[in-house]
Amino acid sequence: MTALTDHFTLEEFTRSDTARSRGIANTPLPAIVANLRRLAQFAELGRIALGGAAMVISSGYRCAELNRAVGGAANSAHQVGLACDFTAPAFGTPLAVCQALSTSNLAFDQLIYERAGGAVWVHLGIAAEGVKPRRQVLTIDAKxxxxGLWT
Structure with missing residues (x-):
């Protein structure tokens, strides 16, 4: 396992059942690994804002082929290692996580409460190095x- 930070590994930011089942090589280039390291460092701050609750990463880096396979946005920050999807069950629901992070002082680029096909998760994105974070708070669902955050 390749540690990015105390609580996050490169493997958890690149693991994908879809990639494995479809034979997609989801291997990031060194510049993307550097972004993933920054993302993991930022996620550590998110853990602190959530009282130390563990974050379970469900999606991190996605190569272009994997991003298409999962129906990701064409300009998804996942493709450059600047976003992850996660839950934090020990903290609470994804909505509660979004509420806590949205009121924190974290300089995120995007915080998205996402609901699709019965699944619910948090999308956390950071800005590229040298770019001012937008602090966008969004909800993406069937509507x-x-x-903002909508239930």
Whole structure:
């Protein structure tokens, strides 16, 4: 296992059942690994904001082929290692996680409460190095993309 930080490994940010089942090589280039390291460092701050609750990463880096396979946005920050999807069951629901992070002082680029096909998760994105984070808070569900947190 390749540690990115105390609580996160490269493997958990690149693991994908879809990639494995479809034979997609989801191997990041060194520049993307550097982004994933920054993302993991930022996720550590997220853990602190969540009282130390563990974050279970369900999606991190996605190569272009994997991103297409899972129906990701064409300009997804996942493709450059700047976003992850996760839950934090020990903290609470994904909505509770989003509420806590949205009121924190974390300089995220995007915080998205996502619901699709019965699954619910948090999308956390950071800005590229040298770019000012937008602190966008969004909800994406069957009704589309909306600003703010909606139940």
């Amino acid at each position: 589309g993309t909306r600003v």
